[in-house]
Amino acid sequence: MHDYFLFIGLPYVALFSIIVVTIYRFNSNRYGFSSLSSQFLEKKKLLWGSVPWHIGLFIIILGHGAAFFTPKLLQSLVANKTVMYILEIIGLTAALFALFGLIVLFVRRLRNSRIQAVTSNMDLVILTLLTVQIVLGILTATLYQWGSSWSPGIVGPYMHSIFTFNPDMSYVKELPFVIKAHIVIAWLIILLVPFTRLVHMFSLPITYIGRLPQVVVWSFRRQKEAVVIAETEDTTRRYFLKALIGITTGVVLLLIGIVDKIIPFFIGPALSREEKAKFLKGRLEKIKKAVKQKELEHERLINEFIHIADLKDLKNEEGLYFIDYKMKPGLAFKGEDGLPVLYSAKCTHLGCTIANKVKDGKLLCPCHISHFDIKTGNVIDGPALEPLPKINFLLKDVNDQVVVNIDKSKLNEYKVYIARSEEI
Ligand code: HEM
Ligand code: FES
Incomplete structure (x- = not known):
């Protein structure tokens, strides 16, 4: 506000x-x-x-x-x-x-x-x-x-x-x-x-030009x-x-x-049928987006854990976007050891969303071309100065129990979550 x-x-x-x-x-x-x-x-x-x-x-x-x-x-x-x-x-x-x-x-x-x-x-x-x-x-x-x-x-x-x-x-x-x-x-x-x-x-002081000193x-x-x-x-x-x-x-x-803004707001501009339909579709999209946003907010308010993905679905070279507990975008990858790597996808320069593709071990912010190291989140080049913050995760097994000791042979069964208590 x-x-x-x-x-x-x-x-x-x-x-x-x-x-x-x-x-x-x-x-x-x-x-x-x-x-x-x-x-x-x-x-x-x-x-x-x-x-x-x-x-x-x-x-x-x-x-x-x-x-x-x-x-x-x-x-x-x-x-x-x-x-x-x-x-x-x-x-x-x-x-x-x-x-x-x-x-x-x-x-x-x-x-x-x-x-x-x-x-x-x-x-x-x-x-x-x-x-x-x-x-x-x-x-x-x-x-x-x-x-x-x-x-x-x-x-x-x-x-x-x-x-x-x-x-x-x-x-x-x-x-x-x-x-x-x-x-x-x-x-x-x-x-x-x-x-x-x-x-x-x-x-x-235009008159000064012709005035005597x-x-x-x-x-x-x-x-x-x-x-x-x-x-x-x-x-x-x-x-x-x-x-x-x-x-x-x-x-x-x-x-x-x-008044110029208020009148069309209440009366609405004179539109043809097609224009009206297009206008309504746009508004519907906006409403759907707002509803989705509120659903996510609600989910984060009532749940201690949020499911991000199944570990088997995460990839090394292409990140999966998710929304963190602060309602900001995050990116989830599979690290070299097969475990998840989660970053905030909000660029530390001016807050653009980081692209989800990894190229030559680097993540790119397309807004002003900052590169971040996929292994550490550190800035490699570009105007950003701070590294991408990592987001902590936890794993749950098939029985929905939090995994305390990771069993490498069962990685494909694990589900990746973020937790409210793990917020950073
Ligand atoms: C009283 C009015 C203002 C004064 C005295 C002022 C002064 C300055 C100064 C001294 C700088 C650093 C020098 C430079 O790099 O240009 C600067 C940079 C900047 N200002 Fe302002 N500013 C004013 C209003 C604004 C407004 C209204 C905006 C945006 C809506 C703005 C946006 C910026 C930006 C984006 C930069 C960075 C430019 C760069 O990195 O080259 N400024 N301002
Ligand atoms: S916002 Fe990312 S480089 Fe500027």
Whole structure:
């Protein structure tokens, strides 16, 4: 359930916030729609922080944009291994660059008393989130390599499903924790942008191009000449109306999107007889799958042992799929000694299902080409880092008794089980 909130609810709240609150803030307080520069309070560290941060972030945004909006182009580019390595190195260097800049900016805010005076709690929250986000990004890139080759097939379709109001979290819900956290924090950052000085990213200073250079200097006369700006009732009303129009437009657009989904859900699209039959068949298949899934879950809830196969039916070179106690796929083989060998069939890279054929003593994950040793489960090559976990088994004889001392001459009579107590 929380996945629904994190990967479907939160994105829409974040998008609503970044569109509506940004428009509202722009209309209601254009003066505050800025980075609230502190350059005249401290320059040196700002330069060392701001430049690497912006350059690094710009490159990262370009890379992410390619995965979000042009996944096919990125996929065709990284099909060439050299290009993939180059892109990965550029991405990682940019990330380290951005992290360096961010840490300098963070330390500057915490240590310089003049900057502290103009630092709000929200500044600290957003700086913390950004730092965590960059670290999670670096972890994603290094632990689950090579993101440039797998992310177009996951991130692109997920983002597309969000932006087309057809949310589908199946692409992301099985991802490892680090990547999921990276995605959730991204939505949190997007949600908070309009409440922070980060809104300045939307103000393009186009008029600056033709403007004469200006130097900002301290003027102590300023204190004497402090001007109290009193807004007339008229201006306030105008701001209020503009904000109202901004919010209403945002809400109306969101409602159109929601209604567009809800109406066909209840009324159903107008279909021909053939289409209806096809549609119903699809739904029946889905229901059958769901029933099968629930039956398996039920079986695992009530039984201490689950029958996987008869030992005589297991093969050395071709695994038999089964569902373990955690409702995840497993693979059962016959080892060289004639005894069963059971592995989790969930790839330790990003959770794809391992292929069941053994080739040259190796098991293959087809998603991003990781090979595992059939004897040990260890990674031979590919982006996966952890070995495939073994699943313990037990044998029962013809009388349904658990075999304590294995009799090699009776192997063909034995049945292979997994047991709840043997879960790993
Ligand atoms: C505030 C927004 C975000 C920031 C600041 C951010 C930052 C980063 C950084 C610094 C990296 C490491 C550098 C790299 O390899 O490109 C990274 C990698 C990655 N991020 Fe993000 N990210 C953000 C949003 C997202 C979102 C929304 C997704 C997915 C829906 C995502 C998916 C990924 C993936 C898959 C990688 C690994 C790329 C690779 O291995 O080359 N990021 N991110
Ligand atoms: S999921 Fe990527 S190699 Fe298996």
